[in-house]
Amino acid sequence: MFRFLNLTLNGLTNGMIYAAVALALVMIWRATRIVNFAQGGMLMFTTFIAWDLAQVHHANYWVALVVAVVAGILIGGVAERVLVRPVENGPPLNAVIVTLGLLIFLQALAGMIWGNSQAHSYPPAFRFIGYKVGDRTLRFSPNDLFIVLSVLVVVIALYVLFQRTSLGLQMRATAFNPEVAGLLGVRVGRLLTLGWALAAGLGALVGVLVAGTSSGYVTPVGPFDALLIYGFTAAVIGGLDSPGGAVVGGVVLGLILSYADSYISNFIQTMYALVVLIAVLMIRPKGIFSRTSERRV
Amino acid sequence: MADELESPAGALIAPTSASSTDRFGVLSRSTLLRHTLAALVGFGVLWLLITSFSDYRNSSWIAPIAFTVCAAAGLTVLVGLSGQISLGHGAFMLVGAYTLALVQEHWTTSHGNLAMIGLLAAAAAGAALFGALVGVAAARLRGPYLAGATLALALGLPTLPSYEKLSGKLGGNAGLFVSSPNPPNGMDLYRWQSVICCASAVVVLWVLANVSRSRVGRSFRAVRDDEIAASLCGLSVPRVQVLAFVLSAAGAGVAGGLLAMIDLTAGPQAFPLSLSFGLLAAVVFGGLGSLAGAIYGSILITLLPLWSQDITDALSVHSHKVSSNMPLMVYGIVLTVAMLAVPNGIQGLLRSLRLTLAPGRRR
Amino acid sequence: MKRMHVRVALGAVGVLLATAACGGSSSGGGGGGGGSGGASAPGVTSDSVTIGSTQPLTGPAAPGYSEIAPASDAYFKYINSQGGINGRKIIYKYVDDGYNPTQTVAQTRKLITQDKVFGIFNALGTPTHEKVVDFLNQQKVPDLFVASGCLCWDNVSAHPYTFGWQVDYTVEGKILGKYIAQKFAGKKIAYFYQNDDFGQDGVKGLDMEIPKNMVVSRQAYDVTNTDVSDQVSKLQASHADVVVSFSVPAFTALLKLNMLKVNYNPQLAVSNVGSDPITLSGLLEAFAKQAKATVNGGDLIQGIITDGYLSSPADPSNSWIQLFQKIHDQYIPKLPFDGNVEYGMAAAYTFAQALAAAGDNPTRDSLVKAVESGLPQGPGLVPFRFSADSHAGFTGAQVGVIKGTAIKLLGSPQTTDDGGGAVQDFSGTQPQAPSNGIPSSG
Structure with a gap:
């Protein structure tokens, strides 16, 4: 029972992280119909900025976090304007290749600036030693609680932004039908940029959160790549058009991976993700939370 | 998704009016003849290249380009012709490599180089079988959902050999050993590997060129262009889509088998996600749906990292951080800039050049 | 329209030809094969010997291990500044494989076919080097002092050109x-x-x-x-x-x-x-x-x-540590002086011993013979096991605990074999480092 509790808490924490990445991917998908494969690279890069501030220049944890998020917003906005805009209406595969190119570029740039040879550890925000229950220690720490809560807060904030503000209404309108939205006076281009910027900012937050866990190291290539895959899997499970689905998909994936890791084998983690994905898609080809399937003819 | 995949018609397999003339037996037989002739000429030229090249060029250029062509050609048929997508073609290469290794392990024969043809055929068959399985699932999926599923496949499958219950048979993370092909007298190993790879590439191209010009190829294009219209014409859309996956996977399987034969090993880490992405980049950069484009793209993604490494070495950049990341950076920049500058790939560029230079030839 | 097929096929071949023409001239020398012919061994010139290595400069094994090759290189540079070994400078070309076996295969093949190195030295990693050991032996390339303690390097009949170094x-x-x-x-x-x-x-x-x-x-x-x-x-x-x-x-x-x-x-x-x-x-x-x-x-x-199996880097009274510290301070002051740096220099010292013993005109085979005839233990705490029957390196190690920023060794060094032999105390002593820091030949 103690083991099951541990696995559940562990799965929940990881799941919230996958959920946040999934949400970032869904935001970009809704805005520009592009799956952003550079998401992992972008959040790796901003995490390195935070690491440089916190560990090299001894900045305060929160200052480093804020700078990383701001840097993420800038990188996301610039990437959309400069790289993605020209391929937005082209063949969809070209956009995939452009985001892959950006991913590779960011990995190389990070390697040039900070080097590939060392794995850098990153300070957690709070104590990373687990809570005590009786004489036993949970695999769940104040820092893990912080991760869960911060993602939750961001998800709620985004929900409010999309559902309760006029900016959110415009963004939803743009996602639904850019041409009509444009005719109605919505400045579509600006909103697309904003969508990318917000998503990249969210990614930056995730990067810093993950770096401070006991399985996170900051390196140009490595742990952050897996984040994109799990995030994408979570988004597809939920349905790429559904922000709520992304969050549910993330948590479900986190829990399943955690249980399977322990009860079956921890060498085939990505295999579980594949199995879950295929199982869901065979039943619901457009994810759990897809609306009635419409096919563009 | 399907309609958005309208490709720049590749020269080799352009959806042309020729399809109507193919019904005449004589002409379609001559298509076969023509392809065979081209294949023979192509292999002859490659033979000259192989024998004149150094060990280094054979082992680092020719052989890798040739096996990449096998996989990229398969992928371009899938993506460009049938309108499906695979972000995980490396998984089919992996299946090909492991099939070859396992068959070799359990099959003792004295036929040496003849057996090699059998091993490569087994690699193709193993991957094709797996392709059929994936294709059945894929036929239900569209666009980003199919992309996501194939991506998870490319990431998940390489972990399987580490699974405790399989690691005994599949060699765990270290993989399986593959014994080297024996060069005939008077030829060194690298040349022989290049010959095998090039011959395989020519065969794969020949098969795919013929298939794509056949009724099967036309059914691929029909499904790509409009699934509903295709099914109204009596085509079974899922069946056509599965067939495309099978063909495509077989090409990748041959590529994986060749890779294993060159590296003397079939291991999971030979098939990272970056391999699958590289293949996709090759077919998009070469020009979607075109076999010639697959060749250009394979040359590019194989040589670009090697050359940027050589240039970096020649510049003798002092900082190791910078020099070690330079090839990666050049690769990333070239991919991005190429997509922005030449959205239809090399084959599309050549076609528009041809149309500009000789407008009269517009059909 | 139809003739296009042939044209495209030829066009593609044309691209290959063009790339061939670009650099066809540089493809010199047969290279590759065995090294039995006099002074004309691959990688050996009248004043230099070029050796290669694959190292995890990036990836999961890079932390720590990425210092090893620069440290070896520093030691070789030190030797070169003193005139080299038998009048030849040692050029050490180490490349990154990211601890990824596929990269190891590609990079090793490149070292042999393009850079035409004399031998491979101290290539790092068990899962990585396992993938090239057959290939190197097929090509009869000396594969000295693999930086891994896998038992698999000591297999004289299957891998006559491969030698371990560290304790297995x-x-x-x-x-x-x-x-x-x-x-x-x-x-x-x-x-x-x-x-x-x-x-x-x-x-x-x-x-x-x-x-x-x-x-x-x-x-x-x-x-x-x-x-x-x-x-x-x-x-x-x-x-x-x-x-x-x-x-x-x-x-x-x-x-x-x-x-x-x-x-x-x-x-x-x-x-x-x-x-x-x-x-x-x-x-x-x-x-x-x-x-x-x-x-x-x-x-x-x-x-x-x-x-x-080496002295603690925190022991300033040890003559080897003094030597390595001096070289470290001169050539690689930015790296920490830790066990990895010591490892890289000690392995490089062993290579220098082998090269010195391989004669005035070293060949691939004479280098292998030199190691097989046994090498002095050098900076090790225990002797090597090298002989014609064994390609295993150090015969044992000494238990210690981490204290401060160093390992404090306990008791005495111990030796054993990788079979059923007993673990025994080793009573010999570590030799002093030569005053000029370079092994003498013979």
Whole structure:
């Protein structure tokens, strides 16, 4: 029972992280119909900025976090304007290749600036030693609680932004039908940029959160790549058009991976993700939370 | 998704009016003849290249380009012709490599180089079988959902050999050993590997060129262009889509088998996600749906990292951080800039050049 | 329209031809084959010898290990500044393989076919180098002093050109195992190990000395997955008092972190390759701030049991440490002077010994013969086992504990074999470093 509790808490924490990445991917998908494969690279890069501030220049944890998020917003906005805009209406595969190119570029740039040879550890925000229950220690720490809560807060904030503000209404309108939205006076281009910027900012937050866990190291290539895959899997499970689905998909994936890791084998983690994905898609080809399937003819 | 995949018609397999003339037996037989002739000429030229090249060029250029062509050609048929997508073609290469290794392990024969043809055929068959399985699932999926599923496949499958219950048979993370092909007298190993790879590439191209010009190829294009219209014409859309996956996977399987034969090993880490992405980049950069484009793209993604490494070495950049990341950076920049500058790939560029230079030839 | 097919096929071939024309002229020399002919061995000129290596300069094994090749290079540069070996400078070309076997294959092939190196020196990693050892022997390329303690390098009949250097993991496992079985008699013991030949060879050695009924849990990890929390939970649930780890430094650090997280504090014992104190404390630095009252990463690793076969870098009275420190300060002052740097220089010293013994006109075969006729132990605490029948390196190691930023050696060095032989104390002494720091020939 103690083991099951541990696995559940562990799965929940990881799941919230996958959920946040999934949400970032869904935001970009809704805005520009592009799956952003550079998401992992972008959040790796901003995490390195935070690491440089916190560990090299001894900045305060929160200052480093804020700078990383701001840097993420800038990188996301610039990437959309400069790289993605020209391929937005082209063949969809070209956009995939452009985001892959950006991913590779960011990995190389990070390697040039900070080097590939060392794995850098990153300070957690709070104590990373687990809570005590009786004489036993949970695999769940104040820092893990912080991760869960911060993602939750961001998800709620985004929900409010999309559902309760006029900016959110415009963004939803743009996602639904850019041409009509444009005719109605919505400045579509600006909103697309904003969508990318917000998503990249969210990614930056995730990067810093993950770096401070006991399985996170900051390196140009490595742990952050897996984040994109799990995030994408979570988004597809939920349905790429559904922000709520992304969050549910993330948590479900986190829990399943955690249980399977322990009860079956921890060498085939990505295999579980594949199995879950295929199982869901065979039943619901457009994810759990897809609306009635419409096919563009 | 399907309609958005309208490709720049590749020269080799352009959806042309020729399809109507193919019904005449004589002409379609001559298509076969023509392809065979081209294949023979192509292999002859490659033979000259192989024998004149150094060990280094054979082992680092020719052989890798040739096996990449096998996989990229398969992928371009899938993506460009049938309108499906695979972000995980490396998984089919992996299946090909492991099939070859396992068959070799359990099959003792004295036929040496003849057996090699059998091993490569087994690699193709193993991957094709797996392709059929994936294709059945894929036929239900569209666009980003199919992309996501194939991506998870490319990431998940390489972990399987580490699974405790399989690691005994599949060699765990270290993989399986593959014994080297024996060069005939008077030829060194690298040349022989290049010959095998090039011959395989020519065969794969020949098969795919013929298939794509056949009724099967036309059914691929029909499904790509409009699934509903295709099914109204009596085509079974899922069946056509599965067939495309099978063909495509077989090409990748041959590529994986060749890779294993060159590296003397079939291991999971030979098939990272970056391999699958590289293949996709090759077919998009070469020009979607075109076999010639697959060749250009394979040359590019194989040589670009090697050359940027050589240039970096020649510049003798002092900082190791910078020099070690330079090839990666050049690769990333070239991919991005190429997509922005030449959205239809090399084959599309050549076609528009041809149309500009000789407008009269517009059909 | 139809003629296009042929044209396209020819066009594609044309591109290949063009690339061939670009650089066809540079393809000189046959290279490759055996090195039996006089002074014209590949990679050897009248004033230089070029050797190559694959190293994890990036990737999961890079922390710590990425210092090794620069340290070897520093030692070679030092030799070169003194006139080289037998009048030849040593040019050391090491390339990154990211601890990825596929990269190792490609990079090694490039070193042999394009750079035409004389031999491969100190290529690092068990799972990586396993993939090229057949190829190197097929090509009759000397493959000296592989930087890995896998038993597999010592296989004279299958791999006559390959030699180990460091103590093999099974011998290490036996020496650590004997110490632990005696010191912690009656306690519960658990293993944590990398799921490849590195970890498995080590466990094999441990099992020869630690009675099976003392071992309560065996947890393996995969280098591609940094989440080891579940393995740690299982170790904790087994209530092991001692955890023995055969891991690379990054995973030793992850093990320690995850143990801290669940407040599980068994005695840790870590094999030599995963226990460099300076590397470990660097990896743990940021977490230390949030752990209990400690203030630096070094505090988290005090008292870890390990072993070594070279002198401690923190022993300034040792003549080898003095030599290496001097070279370090002159050529690579930016790197920490730790066990990895010492390792790289010591291996380079052994190579210099072999090259000096290979004669005035070294060939690939004469180099192999030189090692097979035995080499002095040099900076090692124990002798080498090199002979025509054995290609294994150091014969043993000495148990120690991490104290401060260094390993404090305990008792005396011990030697054993990788079979059923007993672990015995070694009574010989370490020779002094030569005054000019260069091995003499012959």
